[in-house]
Amino acid sequence: MTYMQWSEAYSVGVDEIDEQHRKLFDMINCFHQYMEEKDASGPKQLLVNLFEYALEHFRTEEQYFEKFRYPGAESHKKQHQEFETSVAEFQKAYQARGVFNVPLVSMFLKEWVICHVLISDRNYVGFFRENGLA
Numbered sequence: 799m800t801y802m803q804w805s806e807a808y809s810v811g812v813d814e815i816d817e818q819h820r821k822l823f824d825m826i827n828c829f830h831q832y833m834e835e836k837d838a839s840g841p842k843q844l845l846v847n848l849f850e851y852a853l854e855h856f857r858t859e860e861q862y863f864e865k866f867r868y869p870g871a872e873s874h875k876k877q878h879q880e881f882e883t884s885v886a887e888f889q890k891a892y893q894a895r896g897v898f899n900v901p902l903v904s905m906f907l908k909e910w911v912i913c914h915v916l917i918s919d920r921n922y923v924g925f926f927r928e929n930g931l932a
Contacts (some may be wrong), residue, residue, distance in 0.1 A: 801830035802908055807913050810923050811932035812862075818855040819915055825851065826907045833900040841900055842849045842892060848907075852878070863922070868928040870921050877918055882911060 804823045808913060809816050825848055832841050856878040863871035892898045926932045 800903070801827050802892065802911070810915070810926070811927060812920050814858060815855075815919075817921075818858060819911075821851060822855070822911055825910065826904070829900075830878075830904050830905065833904055841898070841903070845885065845889055845898075845903070849882070849909075852882055852885060856882075859919075859922075862926065862931060866925065866931070868922055868925055874918060874922070877914060881914075883924065884910075904930075 802823050804820050808819055808823075810819070825844060829841060829844050829848075832844065856875075860871070860875060860878070862868070863893075865875065868874075888898055888903050923932060
């Protein structure tokens with residue numbers, strides 16, 4: 799069963815960013831599947847991959863912010879930093895104890911993606927369109 803289903807409602811109209819968002823959905827679905835299967839090896843590697851992905855994705859958005867001088871850039875970047883901090887904390891907790899709260903991480907990821915993509919990312923869609931990106 800799919801934990802998070804991509805739909806056009808999540809689209810920001812920029813193919814590159816939408817593809818990165820789809821990848822995040824896939825990663826969260828994999829994480830949830832590991833949780834259901836109680837696979838101890840999968841979540842650790844996924845968290846590493848997720849952190850790397852987040853940096854890549856955020857860099858993409860932030861390059862567009864800089865290129866077009868997006869007025870909401872600082873606020874949006876702060877949300878990216880908060881996400882990175884949370885993922886790093888999950889990684890530290892895993893390294894310290896060898897386990898982490900998979901349901902907590904799974905719920906965090908789902909809620910963050912839904913709120914961030916449907917609310918925060920929506921704020922730049924019109925601005926990007928005005929600048930010919932979307």
